[in-house]
Amino acid sequence: MSNIPKDLRYTADHEYARKTDAAGVVHVGITDYAQGELGDVVYVDLPKVGAVLDTKAVFGTIEAVKAVSELYCPLAGVVVEVNGALEKDPALVNRDPYGAGWMIKLRLKTPSQLDALLSADAYKQHIGE
DSSP, rough: OOOOOOTEETTTTTTTEEHHHHTEEEEEEOOOHHEEEEEESSEEOOOTTTHHHHHOOEEEEEEEOOOEEEEEEEEEEEEEEEOTTTHTTTTTTHHHHHTOOEEEEEEEESGGGGGBBHHHHHHHTTOOO
8 A cells, every 4th residue: 555645745647746845845756656666766867957847747757677757747837956866866766755755846836736736535546545
């Protein structure tokens, strides 16, 4: 059974958004369910700081032993930080997807849109748990 924290918002594509202490800024990463489906993550390709992303735009790729998958931005915004630790240790995504394995910090174009993403309960239903 996947770990689905109640305080996050989710996409049907298995990305999450978590509010940070900075107003209108969220951490974005993949869910515990997604990392489990991918298997051992060996490489993550992420955008540069300053990249402007639209909702559902591809913001990078994640490579695992089993497959390579695109990463989709949950909401429109500007990348304000990239998790550099993933360059040296991409398996952080497997070990701690909601903590040290976050991928980008995104300053949302419209912060209120965060509420349009799936709640934890809706995401749980989406993945059949």
